[in-house]
Amino acid sequence: MKEHKKQYWKGIEQLTEDPHFVAKAEREFPEYLPVGEAAGGDGSEGTTRRDFLKLMGFSVAAATLASCETPVKHAIPYLNKPEDVDPGIANYYASTYSEGGDYCSILVKTREGRPIKIEGNKHCPITRGGTNAQIEASILSLYDQHRLVAPQIKGKKAKWNDVDKQVVAGLKKAAASGKKISIVSHTILSPTTKKVIDEFIAKYPTAEHVVYDAVSYSGMLDANQECFGKRVIPSYKFDQANVIVSFGADFLGTWLSPVEFSKQYSLGRKIGTSRKTMSKHIQFESNLSLTGSNADNRFRIKPSQEGVIVAALYNHIAKKTGAIETISGSGLKDEKLKKAVAFTAEKLLASKGSSIVVSGSNDPAVQTLINGINFALNNYSSTLEMGLPSYYKQGSDQQFNQFVSDAKAGAIGAVIFYNVNPIYNTAKGAELANALKNVSLKVSTNIVKDETLAHVDIAAPDHHYLESWNDAEPIKGHLTLGQPTISPLFKTRQVQESLLAWAGNGTSYLDYLKGNWKSSFYNAQVTTFGFQAFWDKCLHDGIYQHGGMFAALADSVSNMQDVAIGGQVFTPNLSKAASSIAKNYKENKKGTELVLYQKIGIGTGYQSNNPWLQEMPDPITKATWDNYVTISPALAKSWGLKMEEGIFTKKAKLTVGKKSITAPVMVQPGQADDTVGLALGYGQKAAGRVANELGVDAYPLISSINNNQSLAATDQVKIELTSEKHEIAHTQTHHTFMGRKTVIQEATLTEYKKDPGAGRFHPMIATSEGKKKPSEVSLWKGHEYPNHHWGMVIDLNSCTGCSACTIACQAENNVPVVGKKEVIRRREMHWLRIDRYYSSDADENDTTGMEEPSANPEVVFQPMMCQHCNNAPCETVCPVAATTHSTEGLNQMTYNRCVGTRYCANNCPYKVRRFNWFKYHDSDKFPDNLAMNNDLGKMVLNPDVTVRARGVMEKCSMCVQRIQNGKLEAKKQGRKVEDADVNTACASSCPTDAIVFGDMNNPESQISKVLNEEQPERVYHVLEELNVSPNVFYLTKVRNKSKNGKKDA
């Protein structure tokens, strides 16, 4: 008989053996446990307790094993070592940076095949070895994870073959239907690329090349077309000018070719025993720009006044010189402005033929008058070369507008976006995005996943410029080559090669480039025999002067001015300009006006996903990671707004016409009253993890004047303060130097001429034996420096504050990026900061008043890094002797000995020591620190410099790795160290040669000559009274004006 068994059940599911119940019945915890995910599964299959225990056991065992055994490290040598690559030795390759017309001839330092640093190419007569922050930082953009890794078709990864098939089919279809094929690009400096595009156009006759620039110079080009018959920009020679007048052109920061102009400008501004004169710089502008902050005289004007003032100056000069006819106009009424114009005209007329007037305006009428002024002043023979034009900007706003309306009208069959992002960086982005629906083939060659990518069918990503072959012709006859410094990291293809392929030409771009150089340049020269030799030489030097020597070419057209006077060349339409100005500008227009500008680091936003640039303090505002509306202190006062600690601010609603944005407010001394400023390049939606949604997008606010892009909005601008709070990550909350002569020492040129030591402050210490120099009252015995004594001199007169050194230092020394929150906590890690001080109008005894900068303050920039004190206060307080003095004058910081007491930082009078509050590398907490937190980014690290661990102090080492390397090279050759052997990253990047580094024990070194022969009177130590005896020296700032702190006019 069957045994009866009573059955019990917990629920109906068990009784019915419901599959869901059965599946879970075996488990102790039927609910979700996140263990499986940790074990590598996706968690869906569930995890048993045993798995959990297994996993735990394994982890413990693994951890124990790992801590006992030293990990096995592998060394993987080359299979076939290239002859010229040696692990451990840096190779330098000459190349060219030419993004969107920004030009610099560079040397790329590579280690084991990885580019790690960019230096200027000293052979280049244009940039002369200088760089700027954007160029220095571009090395990190190479290793950006946001780059496209392969071509895409409709958002899916594809093969190049398929891309080519689809593109060619699309192009043929467009050509057959008679619709336009548009290649949209920024300015292209490369003559060979232009040839490629010509070949493409020859293949597809309906094709056109549309050139636009995010910040346009179209109006200026149009004016030159009208005046000189050529749509080009002259080359400028700021070094030849005794008087420089700029109307809103930030030529030291962002205008045309800032590296070139900074070099030239600094040459004219350097003074010393051998040269006791300097150029005079007058700036008219609304926002306080980098250039304006370096001007001797700065006049704050509203953008609506610019045309009237230029016209007044024009008439003034035309009348006095009689070289050109005057224009009709009402003239100025405001006494202050009248005085300013008269003052400027007087200075200009005194330097006829050796002055320069530039304007950042994109209004052809203003530029026509500027040309007229320069013409009347006879400047076209000396400081401006129309016969030696520069090609930095070639864009045409009309052409671009036409393209957008064509697209809207459906007249365009195919469009190729050649490394441009017009959806973001034009005012018509949204309009274009809509119009693109009418275009059947849309291709983008951009290297990153940007805003435009979402609106195209095919992404055919270009190489990064450091992976590409290229050439450039920035100035007529001056050619440079760009060569790849690393094998392509991803499955990208050089855009020129793509265009050639689509045009049915299968040659590689290198062969094409060589072919073009052979036919265009090699065959036209006689100095080098054999094309390979010619090519090798050009590639080695990075540059080639076509058509004989540079100077010879310049000479041949130096009589340009004479030709012009014959009425054959200079043909301005003055009456048109005059009427246009009368229409568009008013001397006393009421209401707020907006001036958009580019930040030194971010520019147009092309490299905004670069954390180095985002964290670089803006030279003027010292703010990081943000853009903001700059307002004048007067407006802030009327609102009752105060930026507490310089960080806490409120947002304001800015309305221009029908568009409005809400952005934080920044009180900016020097901002013209009734104007506000806002930087471009922010508020991107697809720039990458660093820049996405950072700041606000100002491109939609761009307006137009005379059919050209205008960065100034003069009508219907409203600004209202909201109650929304915001924090701005400022690195310097002090505005003025509070009259402390021990920090900033300055004089005027008049004073300097009388006494080279003018402005020097000599502190004295009161002792029982009377007053003594600080160095005479010392507890220190001093150090002996038997061989080298490294030192640095920083000329405050040359430093423009451009911050190239900050980024150069960051790249060289593996300085981490900490992110906005940490900057707000004042934990930024830059070894080299640039202190920016305003002057104050207040009386010296009025301490609160001294804190407030004047409405239009004088500005001084002071690069500040470890001063390598001989009597270093940090060294004496370190309990573990982690910071010590070397026999070469260096204050050494030993990370592996540091225990992080931070006594040294507390005792440092210059506040240049930086503490690693966190582990910034290999950390999920600092994803923006791209250079240290992913395998791709890490390729940029300098292998000779330790990546610092959490809890240790760090600071400027005076690039000790470079010093050691330079010494070793000398030792290997059995000779003494020369100046050329060692240079710090900051000094070598400096576009104004403001920083001189060298061995003070070597009487032949440049630094010894500066200290002892050229500038002995101007040399001072910051905080000399402390007698810490730094090895970093500063030279007094000298301004070319009659009296400091007061206006000439």
Added chain:
Amino acid sequence: MDSTYRHMGMHNMVKHLSKVTALLSVFLFVSLVTKGQDTSATAEVIVEQPAEGPAEDPNGISADPAIIASGKTIFENNCYQCHRVHKQWTGPALKDVYDRQSIPWLISFIKNSQKVIQSGDEYAVNLYNEYSKTVMPNHTFLKDADIMSILAYIKAESANVPVEDTTTTTSGDGNQVAQTQDSPYLTVIFGFLIVVLVLMVIVLGITITLLTKYLKGKQDLDEADKELVEQKLDIQGIFKSTTFMAFVIFIVVALGAKTAIDSLFLVGVQQGYAPSQPIAFSHKIHAGQYEIDCNYCHTGVTKSKNANIPSANICMNCHTSVKTESSEIKKIYAALDYNPETKEYGSKQKPIEWVRVHNLPDLAYFNHSQHVKVAGIECQTCHGPIEEMDVVRQHSKLTMGWCINCHRETEVNTKGNAYYDKLMEVHQKHSKEPMKVEDIGGLECSKCHY
């Protein structure tokens, strides 16, 4: 009283004698050990045999014995890896090479062979193809005069066929390594001293026994003396005494602590680490038996911070024709996707993952060229007898103490280096000691840590 004093004296004497004997034995032991170490350190003396050469020749190749001798050194350091005079090796036999091509041709080929080949020189191209496109390394560092002296040596050797034929193919190549010798006087003195010491120990031992026996025979000893003479150890008592227990505990704790501390200091120190490598390359064969210069493979050692683990193409300079059947060599072929039959390289190349033996921490910067090129330190100073190692092992500790110690003891190699002129001048002003690395800042943190 008198005898008491006498006995007291005797008693003391026994005590002292025991001490002296013990000391002597210890000294004896120590000196023997030291002596043993001394004899193991040997000095190699290489005796060079100047070769006789024929008279001046039309090519301008010298017959000066001095030049031939220097040519020989250069030849052995730079050419010997691939060339023999009378026999075809990796490269062609060099006998009468100056008759085959002109001197300028030879100079340019030796300096940069690829340049000559690329220039399309027929002879060079044929040669290159004949030797299966083995690239001869550049010798741009050789001066023309150096090359002339190599040729002089080759010429002298060429004439010596019958005598030298056998030796050129063996490893000796005319070099005679002198027998290692110690100074005979030192040994004699040392031996004598040891004998004296042994005798002294024996004599003292006998004296102690005699004296003890004598004292035992005496009846008028006081308590203390009796105790000394009739020493009987109360072993149990000693073991149970607090002093003894405390002493034992102290020793155990102290030894334990020392071991712990010592082993802590050794965390991460991999002295003796000798991992097996993916390819059983033997330095003993290459550097020891065949005397291939370290520079030949470790190309970076005089110019870079890295000595460079040689790339496989350097192996192939010889191993296209040497030991092609070896299973280890086949691993190189596999890595390079090389077919020894067709002598062609394929595309499926895969780098060789060697195991790193010497691992310095990332925080320490070390530069080979500073030590090898500038200071002229032998590889063996740090890497040990590498020419005897089948498997490379870490010879030195590679600890900071080890580095620092060497910097304290090593004299700076200033000879002929103008870089050190000023340092030397300053040093000599206030010191008569030789200038050590320490004296020119060799112990400063930023020399290695940055």
